[in-house]
Amino acid sequence: MIKEKLEEAKKIYLKKIAYLEYEIAISASLINNFELEERIREYEKKIERLNERLKKIDDQEKSTFEQSTTSYEFISDSQSTPETLHLLSAVGVDYSNLRNLLAAQKWKEADYETYRVMLQVAGKQEGDLFWEKDIKNFPCSDLYNINNLWVHYSNGHFGFSYQKRIYQELSSMREYNREVWNNFGDLVGWRVEEKWINYENYNFSLDAPKGHLPVVRGTSVVAGMFRLWFGVVSSLASRLVNCNI
Numbered sequence: 001m002i003k004e005k006l007e008e009a010k011k012i013y014l015k016k017i018a019y020l021e022y023e024i025a026i027s028a029s030l031i032n033n034f035e036l037e038e039r040i041r042e043y044e045k046k047i048e049r050l051n052e053r054l055k056k057i058d059d060q061e062k063s064t065f066e067q068s069t070t071s072y073e074f075i076s077d078s079q080s081t082p083e084t085l086h087l088l089s090a091v092g093v094d095y096s097n098l099r100n101l102l103a104a105q106k107w108k109e110a111d112y113e114t115y116r117v118m119l120q121v122a123g124k125q126e127g128d129l130f131w132e133k134d135i136k137n138f139p140c141s142d143l144y145n146i147n148n149l150w151v152h153y154s155n156g157h158f159g160f161s162y163q164k165r166i167y168q169e170l171s172s173m174r175e176y177n178r179e180v181w182n183n184f185g186d187l188v189g190w191r192v193e194e195k196w197i198n199y200e201n202y203n204f205s206l207d208a209p210k211g212h213l214p215v216v217r218g219t220s221v222v223a224g225m226f227r228l229w230f231g232v233v234s235s236l237a238s239r240l241v242n243c244n245i
Contacts, residue, residue, distance in 0.1 A: 098110060098114060102153035110214070111213055114214040115214075136239060140242075140245070143243055143245060160214070160245070187209065189212045190215070
Protein backbone atom coordinates (compact mmCIF):
# COMPACT_ATOMS: atom_id res chain seq x y z
CA MET A 1 0.00 0.00 0.00
CA ILE A 2 2.78 2.44 0.93
CA LYS A 3 4.70 1.57 -2.23
CA GLU A 4 1.63 2.17 -4.41
CA LYS A 5 1.06 5.59 -2.81
CA LEU A 6 4.67 6.57 -3.40
CA GLU A 7 4.45 5.49 -7.04
CA GLU A 8 1.25 7.51 -7.46
CA ALA A 9 2.84 10.61 -5.89
CA LYS A 10 5.78 10.20 -8.25
CA LYS A 11 3.43 10.15 -11.27
CA ILE A 12 1.74 13.33 -10.05
CA TYR A 13 5.06 15.17 -9.72
CA LEU A 14 6.14 14.01 -13.18
CA LYS A 15 2.89 15.34 -14.65
CA LYS A 16 3.43 18.67 -12.89
CA ILE A 17 6.96 18.89 -14.27
CA ALA A 18 5.71 18.15 -17.78
CA TYR A 19 3.13 20.92 -17.44
CA LEU A 20 5.70 23.42 -16.17
CA GLU A 21 8.09 22.55 -19.00
CA TYR A 22 5.27 23.25 -21.44
CA GLU A 23 4.64 26.61 -19.75
CA ILE A 24 8.31 27.49 -20.13
CA ALA A 25 8.23 26.52 -23.80
CA ILE A 26 5.37 28.93 -24.57
CA SER A 27 6.33 31.72 -22.19
CA ALA A 28 8.26 34.79 -23.36
CA SER A 29 9.02 36.04 -19.85
CA LEU A 30 12.48 35.25 -18.51
CA ILE A 31 11.39 36.07 -14.94
CA ASN A 32 8.42 33.77 -15.21
CA ASN A 33 10.60 31.02 -16.69
CA PHE A 34 13.07 31.33 -13.82
CA GLU A 35 10.27 30.83 -11.31
CA LEU A 36 8.94 27.85 -13.25
CA GLU A 37 12.40 26.26 -13.38
CA GLU A 38 12.71 26.69 -9.62
CA ARG A 39 9.43 24.86 -9.14
CA ILE A 40 10.64 22.08 -11.48
CA ARG A 41 13.79 21.67 -9.39
CA GLU A 42 11.67 21.41 -6.24
CA TYR A 43 9.56 18.66 -7.82
CA GLU A 44 12.70 16.85 -9.01
CA LYS A 45 14.03 16.88 -5.46
CA LYS A 46 10.74 15.42 -4.22
CA ILE A 47 10.91 12.70 -6.87
CA GLU A 48 14.49 11.94 -5.83
CA ARG A 49 13.36 11.49 -2.22
CA LEU A 50 10.50 9.27 -3.37
CA ASN A 51 12.94 7.14 -5.37
CA GLU A 52 15.12 6.75 -2.28
CA ARG A 53 12.12 5.56 -0.25
CA LEU A 54 11.05 3.18 -3.01
CA LYS A 55 14.57 1.75 -3.18
CA LYS A 56 14.55 1.15 0.57
CA ILE A 57 11.25 -0.73 0.25
CA ASP A 58 12.65 -2.84 -2.62
CA ASP A 59 15.80 -3.56 -0.60
CA GLN A 60 13.71 -4.59 2.41
CA GLU A 61 11.58 -6.92 0.24
CA LYS A 62 14.71 -8.48 -1.22
CA SER A 63 16.27 -8.87 2.24
CA THR A 64 13.11 -10.51 3.59
CA PHE A 65 13.08 -12.91 0.65
CA GLU A 66 16.75 -13.86 1.09
CA GLN A 67 16.24 -14.47 4.82
CA SER A 68 13.13 -16.55 4.27
CA THR A 69 14.74 -18.76 1.63
CA THR A 70 17.34 -19.93 4.13
CA SER A 71 14.57 -21.85 5.89
CA TYR A 72 13.44 -23.63 2.73
CA GLU A 73 14.51 -27.23 2.48
CA PHE A 74 14.46 -27.72 -1.26
CA ILE A 75 16.10 -31.01 -2.14
CA SER A 76 16.98 -31.70 -5.76
CA ASP A 77 18.01 -35.35 -5.63
CA SER A 78 15.83 -38.13 -6.98
CA GLN A 79 14.91 -39.43 -3.52
CA SER A 80 13.13 -36.26 -2.43
CA THR A 81 9.40 -36.48 -1.82
CA PRO A 82 6.60 -33.91 -1.55
CA GLU A 83 6.97 -34.04 2.23
CA THR A 84 10.64 -32.95 2.05
CA LEU A 85 9.78 -29.59 0.52
CA HIS A 86 8.79 -27.08 3.22
CA LEU A 87 7.22 -23.99 1.75
CA LEU A 88 6.73 -20.53 3.20
CA SER A 89 4.43 -17.82 1.89
CA ALA A 90 4.60 -14.09 2.49
CA VAL A 91 0.79 -13.97 2.56
CA GLY A 92 -0.09 -17.33 4.10
CA VAL A 93 -0.93 -19.29 0.94
CA ASP A 94 -0.89 -23.08 1.22
CA TYR A 95 1.14 -24.74 -1.55
CA SER A 96 0.67 -28.35 -0.44
CA ASN A 97 -1.96 -29.12 -3.09
CA LEU A 98 0.23 -27.72 -5.86
CA ARG A 99 3.16 -29.72 -4.51
CA ASN A 100 1.14 -32.94 -4.46
CA LEU A 101 -0.30 -32.44 -7.96
CA LEU A 102 3.16 -31.82 -9.39
CA ALA A 103 4.59 -34.80 -7.53
CA ALA A 104 1.88 -36.94 -9.16
CA GLN A 105 2.71 -35.34 -12.55
CA LYS A 106 -0.85 -34.13 -12.97
CA TRP A 107 0.36 -31.23 -15.06
CA LYS A 108 -2.99 -29.80 -16.19
CA GLU A 109 -4.44 -29.84 -12.68
CA ALA A 110 -1.19 -28.34 -11.37
CA ASP A 111 -1.37 -25.59 -13.96
CA TYR A 112 -4.85 -24.64 -12.80
CA GLU A 113 -3.75 -24.83 -9.16
CA THR A 114 -0.86 -22.49 -10.04
CA TYR A 115 -3.37 -20.01 -11.44
CA ARG A 116 -5.51 -20.39 -8.30
CA VAL A 117 -2.70 -19.82 -5.78
CA MET A 118 -1.33 -16.88 -7.79
CA LEU A 119 -4.78 -15.30 -7.61
CA GLN A 120 -4.73 -15.81 -3.85
CA VAL A 121 -1.34 -14.18 -3.51
CA ALA A 122 -2.42 -11.22 -5.66
CA GLY A 123 -5.68 -10.82 -3.73
CA LYS A 124 -7.81 -11.49 -6.80
CA GLN A 125 -10.90 -13.60 -7.51
CA GLU A 126 -11.21 -16.59 -9.82
CA GLY A 127 -11.86 -15.39 -13.35
CA ASP A 128 -9.87 -12.16 -12.83
CA LEU A 129 -7.12 -11.18 -15.22
CA PHE A 130 -3.50 -10.76 -14.21
CA TRP A 131 -2.03 -7.36 -14.96
CA GLU A 132 1.58 -6.23 -15.07
CA LYS A 133 1.22 -4.49 -11.69
CA ASP A 134 0.10 -7.80 -10.12
CA ILE A 135 3.33 -9.46 -11.22
CA LYS A 136 5.47 -6.45 -10.32
CA ASN A 137 4.22 -6.62 -6.71
CA PHE A 138 4.23 -10.43 -6.45
CA PRO A 139 6.14 -11.53 -3.31
CA CYS A 140 9.51 -13.06 -4.15
CA SER A 141 9.12 -15.90 -1.66
CA ASP A 142 5.84 -17.04 -3.22
CA LEU A 143 7.19 -16.76 -6.76
CA TYR A 144 10.20 -18.78 -5.64
CA ASN A 145 7.92 -21.49 -4.22
CA ILE A 146 5.81 -21.83 -7.36
CA ASN A 147 8.76 -21.83 -9.73
CA ASN A 148 10.87 -24.18 -7.65
CA LEU A 149 8.07 -26.74 -7.37
CA TRP A 150 7.61 -26.79 -11.14
CA VAL A 151 11.34 -27.02 -11.79
CA HIS A 152 11.84 -29.68 -9.14
CA TYR A 153 9.08 -32.09 -10.13
CA SER A 154 9.61 -31.73 -13.88
CA ASN A 155 13.39 -32.16 -13.54
CA GLY A 156 13.93 -28.71 -15.02
CA HIS A 157 11.56 -29.22 -17.96
CA PHE A 158 8.95 -26.70 -16.79
CA GLY A 159 9.00 -23.52 -14.72
CA PHE A 160 8.85 -19.74 -14.95
CA SER A 161 12.63 -19.54 -14.72
CA TYR A 162 13.05 -21.54 -17.93
CA GLN A 163 10.53 -19.28 -19.66
CA LYS A 164 12.51 -16.29 -18.39
CA ARG A 165 15.71 -17.70 -19.89
CA ILE A 166 14.05 -18.13 -23.30
CA TYR A 167 12.56 -14.63 -23.18
CA GLN A 168 15.89 -13.04 -22.22
CA GLU A 169 17.66 -14.81 -25.08
CA LEU A 170 15.14 -13.29 -27.49
CA SER A 171 14.94 -9.76 -26.13
CA SER A 172 15.71 -7.43 -23.25
CA MET A 173 12.73 -5.19 -24.08
CA ARG A 174 9.64 -4.83 -21.90
CA GLU A 175 7.59 -3.21 -24.66
CA TYR A 176 5.36 -5.34 -26.87
CA ASN A 177 7.20 -6.67 -29.91
CA ARG A 178 5.23 -8.92 -32.22
CA GLU A 179 8.25 -10.75 -33.65
CA VAL A 180 9.73 -11.46 -30.21
CA TRP A 181 6.37 -12.61 -28.88
CA ASN A 182 5.78 -14.93 -31.84
CA ASN A 183 9.26 -16.43 -31.49
CA PHE A 184 8.72 -16.95 -27.79
CA GLY A 185 5.39 -18.67 -28.47
CA ASP A 186 7.06 -20.93 -31.04
CA LEU A 187 9.83 -21.97 -28.64
CA VAL A 188 7.60 -22.79 -25.66
CA GLY A 189 4.97 -24.45 -27.84
CA TRP A 190 2.15 -21.98 -27.29
CA ARG A 191 2.21 -21.25 -31.02
CA VAL A 192 2.16 -24.06 -33.59
CA GLU A 193 2.46 -23.64 -37.35
CA GLU A 194 2.28 -19.86 -36.95
CA LYS A 195 -0.98 -20.03 -35.01
CA TRP A 196 -1.56 -19.50 -31.28
CA ILE A 197 -3.21 -22.60 -29.87
CA ASN A 198 -6.17 -22.75 -27.49
CA TYR A 199 -5.54 -23.70 -23.89
CA GLU A 200 -7.38 -27.00 -24.40
CA ASN A 201 -4.73 -27.98 -26.97
CA TYR A 202 -1.72 -27.42 -24.73
CA ASN A 203 0.51 -30.43 -24.14
CA PHE A 204 0.22 -31.39 -20.48
CA SER A 205 3.02 -33.93 -20.50
CA LEU A 206 6.81 -34.06 -20.40
CA ASP A 207 6.71 -34.50 -24.18
CA ALA A 208 5.88 -30.78 -24.40
CA PRO A 209 8.61 -28.28 -25.33
CA LYS A 210 10.71 -27.01 -22.44
CA GLY A 211 9.07 -24.07 -20.71
CA HIS A 212 5.60 -25.02 -22.02
CA LEU A 213 4.22 -24.85 -18.48
CA PRO A 214 3.03 -23.21 -16.33
CA VAL A 215 0.71 -20.81 -18.13
CA VAL A 216 -0.62 -17.66 -16.47
CA ARG A 217 -4.19 -18.61 -17.34
CA GLY A 218 -5.60 -15.28 -16.28
CA THR A 219 -4.53 -13.92 -19.66
CA SER A 220 -5.85 -16.34 -22.24
CA VAL A 221 -5.05 -15.82 -25.89
CA VAL A 222 -8.09 -14.14 -27.36
CA ALA A 223 -8.50 -11.20 -29.68
CA GLY A 224 -7.02 -8.06 -28.16
CA MET A 225 -5.24 -9.87 -25.34
CA PHE A 226 -1.83 -10.40 -26.93
CA ARG A 227 -0.33 -7.20 -25.53
CA LEU A 228 -1.70 -7.97 -22.08
CA TRP A 229 -0.34 -11.52 -22.11
CA PHE A 230 3.02 -10.33 -23.42
CA GLY A 231 3.12 -7.69 -20.70
CA VAL A 232 2.51 -10.29 -17.99
CA VAL A 233 5.20 -12.64 -19.34
CA SER A 234 7.77 -9.85 -19.74
CA SER A 235 6.92 -8.52 -16.25
CA LEU A 236 7.28 -12.03 -14.86
CA ALA A 237 10.73 -12.35 -16.42
CA SER A 238 11.70 -9.00 -14.89
CA ARG A 239 10.32 -9.98 -11.48
CA LEU A 240 12.27 -13.24 -11.53
CA VAL A 241 15.45 -11.28 -12.17
CA ASN A 242 14.70 -8.86 -9.32
CA CYS A 243 13.99 -11.80 -7.00
CA ASN A 244 17.22 -13.59 -8.06
CA ILE A 245 15.28 -16.59 -9.33
